[in-house]
Amino acid sequence: MFGPKIKLDADLYERLKTVSAAAGYATVDEFIVHLLEKAVADAEDAESEAEVRKRLQGLGYIE
Amino acid sequence: MVTVVSGLPRSGTSLMMQMLEAGGMSVLIDDQRPSDDDNPRGYYEYAPVKRLDQDNVWLAEAEGRAVKIVTPLLHHLPANLQYRVIIMQRDLDEVLRSQEAMLQRLGEPPGPDPAVMRRHFERFLEKSQQWLSQQTHIDVLECPFANVVTGPQPEIARIADFLKLELDQQAMAGVVQPQLYRQRAGTNG
Numbered sequence: 001m002f003g004p005k006i007k008l009d010a011d012l013y014e015r016l017k018t019v020s021a022a023a024g025y026a027t028v029d030e031f032i033v034h035l036l037e038k039a040v041a042d043a044e045d046a047e048s049e050a051e052v053r054k055r056l057q058g059l060g061y062i063e
Numbered sequence: 064m065v066t067v068v069s070g071l072p073r074s075g076t077s078l079m080m081q082m083l084e085a086g087g088m089s090v091l092i093d094d095q096r097p098s099d100d101d102n103p104r105g106y107y108e109y110a111p112v113k114r115l116d117q118d119n120v121w122l123a124e125a126e127g128r129a130v131k132i133v134t135p136l137l138h139h140l141p142a143n144l145q146y147r148v149i150i151m152q153r154d155l156d157e158v159l160r161s162q163e164a165m166l167q168r169l170g171e172p173p174g175p176d177p178a179v180m181r182r183h184f185e186r187f188l189e190k191s192q193q194w195l196s197q198q199t200h201i202d203v204l205e206c207p208f209a210n211v212v213t214g215p216q217p218e219i220a221r222i223a224d225f226l227k228l229e230l231d232q233q234a235m236a237g238v239v240q241p242q243l244y245r246q247r248a249g250t251n252g
Contacts, residue, residue, distance in 0.1 A: 045190060048183035051175060052135055058171040059072050059162060060096070061133045063113045 065122065065144055066129040066226060069137055070151030071184065073101075073161035075208035076131050078239070079151055080107035082211075082219070083129045085238045086230030091130040101165045107131055115139045134191050142200045147226055150195075153208035155181055215239045 008016070013028065020031030056062045066088070068079045081104060084090045095110040111121045112132050116139045132140070140146060159177050166173055174180060195203055204225040211218045215236045223230045 045186060048186040049135075049190075051180065051183040052187045055162065055174055055180065056072060056133060056135055058166055058169070058174065060169070061072050061113065062136060 064127065065125045065146050067137070067140070067146050067148040068129055068131045068151065069134050069148050070153070070208075071158050071162075071188075072133055073158050073165065074151040074153040075206075075211060076133070076151050077102050077105065077107045078208075078211065079149060079206065080129060080131050081105075081238045082215075082222075082235040083230070086219075086223075086228075086232065086235040088226075088228065088230065089128040091125045091128045100168060101161075112136065135187070137191070137201075138194060140201070142198075144200065146201045148195070148201055148203050149222060149225070150203055150205050151208050151211075152205050155184060159184070212239060212241050 016031060017028050020028050023031065025031040025034070053062065066083070068076050068083070070076045080090055080092070084107075090107065091109045092105075092107050093109050096106045096108050098105040109121075109130055111118065112130065115132065115136045119139065119141050122141065122144060126144070134150070137148065159181060163173060163177070175183070195201060202225070204222065206218055206222065216232070219230070219232045219235045222235075223232060
């Protein structure tokens with residue numbers, strides 16, 4: 001895969017290697033990308049929910 | 064069975080409540096929020112709904128009746144009751160424009176850029192639909208607002224069938240006033 005590279009602590013990389021293999025991922029990269037995608041999606045969902053809630057409060061539909 | 068009229072604010076939920084009432088259904092509302100330019104014929108709201116996340120005791124009063132609950136509060140509905148939920152669906156750009164006009168009239172800050180807000184709503188609606196599809200205590204009927212306003216009879220028949228009620232469908236159609244359909248897609252007003 002071509003694109004930005006991220007430096008990881010060697011110890012962390014070894015732990016990721018162990019866990020990703022146990023979880024059935026073909027490569028550590030695949031595992032890390034999956035984790036990051038999930039983390040980003042969760043953060044975006046939380047942000048969207050907060051903004052929707054704020055909008056509804058402004059409109060007087062929720063307290 | 065509790066009938067819930069839901070959707071995003073400014074998606075036609077008040078109109079649907081009026082239609083159900085005209086059709087002969089008992090509606091759970093109060094007079095806490097008076098009618099205004101945004102909803103000239105009233106909001107058809109019940110104030111305790113706004114605190115559904117903290118108190119749901121009042122839901123016993125909604126048994127056999129219709130109550131308006133905006134989509135972000137649906138996941139606070141307790142699973143010990145059964146619900147038929149009519150979700151009003153309206154073009155998201157129309158909803159956003161109508162919300163922005165209402166915020167302005169209320170003197171509230173406009174919030175994020177419309178394109179950003181649109182993305183927030185899209186993401187939120189996707190999660191909500193996913194959640195609703197997994198709930199065994201909630202039956203859902205999606206009802207397009209544009210269809211209700213431009214030709215209500217088929218939608219009214221679908222609603223009566225969904226609710227399994229003998230509703231006065233002619234009276235329901237009589238409530239619809241297309242001139243109140245503002246902020247149409249592709250227009251500025």
